[in-house]
Amino acid sequence: MSRQRIIIDTDPGVDDAIAILLALASPELEVLGITAVAGNVPLNATLANACKIVALSGRSVPVFAGAPGPLMGKQVYGRYAHVGAFSDDLMPATERQPQAESAVTFIVRQARQAVESGELLTLCAIGPMTNLALALVQDPLVSQGISRIVTMSCAFTALGHRVPWAEFNVYADPHAADVVFNSGIPLTVMPLDMTFQALVTRDHIQDFEQRGGAAGRAVAALLRRFDRSDIKRYGREGGPVHDATTIAWLLAPQLFSGVQSRIGVATSGPTAGYTWADFHCKQQEPPNADVMQTIDESGFLDLLSQRLAVYGGSET
Ligand code: RIB
């Protein structure tokens, strides 16, 4: 079985941390690098968090610093931006440092090498897409080195959550999303429409804590401290772990169902960041994305639990 070669572009972020730990526990994936971007919290904090997460995993995956803000327009952070970096009581301190090479240079270099070797990359975009957009603009060969972008972003049938009209990763940098959506690289999109269907409850958190070793304990601590549950919104207990669905799709695509569609984003005006999907082909434009619409919640949560247990010593 050949391992999928992936780069995770991320703004850790609690759900980013879970996605990264899931990827690093999965032998099916070869994580070439983690590229940090500003988003949930400022870049210095996403970078520090990424270093802590990789150190906690015990894997030697390089971390790179990316864009400190959007391509254009104002900077927006997540609602826990004031928290910044994960405190040591949530995730152990580490001496791990980012590489000197920038995230964009790393993405360009890896994509060019992929073209030469013929072993194309999968890019897992789970934060604002600034780094990827910069790489695509900087070097036309990049789009030839990436076989697919799996992105947690967009809201098509669901309301936004940071603002009513937009999902956060797109809202934080709509221009970058526009560059990525029009890059010609095949897209797999995990929108809020689907990620809101899979909720982690207190019982799951306890399971991660009991079976997942130090990583499981950190995940449990993060989920409890930055509670995402919203019984009014979801109608039941639990909170989403948006980003982890991208890795779960790479590992078990059968847990998802979706449709092909043309997607796009508004980049200006009062609803900048609004994303649309032409599910009924009204514009007669070819699809540019596979949009995931459903998730097998129990299958996803079982996969998450099983893989986090790897950090507690169990086999995959
Ligand atoms: O809208 C959810 C996305 O925004 C997730 O990637 C979360 O980490 C935040 O970046």
Ligand code: CA
């Ligand atoms: Ca994220």
